[in-house]
Amino acid sequence: MSTVPDIDVPEVANTEDANKYMAEEKKRTEKTRLQKKIISSGNSEIDRKMGGGIPAGSLCLLEGVNDSGKSVLVQQIMWGAMQQNRTVLTFTTENTIQSLLKQMESLSLDISDYFIIGNSTIFPIHEKLIESKGEAAENMLKLMLRSLSSRKEDIIIIDSLTVFVVNSTEHEILNFFAECKKLSDEGKTILITVHSYAFSEMLMIRIRSICDTHLHLKIEQVGDQLVKTMEVAKIRGAQKTTGNIISFDVEPGFGLRIIPVSRAKA
Secondary structure: OOOOOOOOOOOOOOHHHHHHHHHHHHHHHHHHHHHHHEEOOOOHHHHHHOOOOEEOOOEEEEEEOOOOOHHHHHHHHHHHHHHOOOOEEEEEOOOOHHHHHHHHHHOOOOOHHHHHHOOEEEEEOOHHHHHHOHHHHHHHHHHHHHHHHHOOOOEEEEEOOHHHHOOOOHHHHHHHHHHHHHHHHOOOEEEEEEEHHHOOHHHHHHHHHHOOEEEEEEEEEEOOEEEEEEEEEEEOOOOOOOOOEEEEEEEOOOEEEEEOHHHHHO
16 A cells, blocks of 8 residues: 655744745745856856846857956856856867866866866867968858757857957858857857957947847056956846946956955055
């Protein structure tokens, strides 16, 4: 004869206690639901400025000049995503597999274990090959789109797209972003870093309008020091009000360090 297994239900003294328990349980369920919809960077201050994090299923543009912190920021988001047990595919023209893993370890963002178990997949792309053959850029954009649509990872990072677009037409570039947007509408989260100089201002405006999230990174002179800043220009679907500008620095052995506004202006 089969028996019904015991279910561990907290004891409640009265109706008021029962209602209180149910309300708390509802809050926990809602928090879990929101966490599934938001990709955390693993840095509470950055998440706060982004209204809680990057909404899952977003097309995210990280734009900036050289050495403005684009790669470090996507690495921070990559690390945070894997803390949430998400899978990440990274196309990089900036690193080899070994150099990327080593760099992230030096920034206290070690993902080696996630790489070993397959939660992180890294595809290095040789920049010189694309630069030497103009037609290679267009072909790589098509191959990348094909790969993006067939992969099962939750999050896709392209760092950086610049080398592909220098020798591509505006039509090809816009088509690439439009197709990425379709994939994000189907549930993929795609983060793309670009250098501002690679696009005309008019093309840049059109690309920004396609993307759900736009983070603009700069290097600014504040007093006698250079400070990296991230402007949260746009985040569609943010769970909370987004911030505006955050100042930060990158320290070997520590990682991304937020600089308080008072110190940045000092």
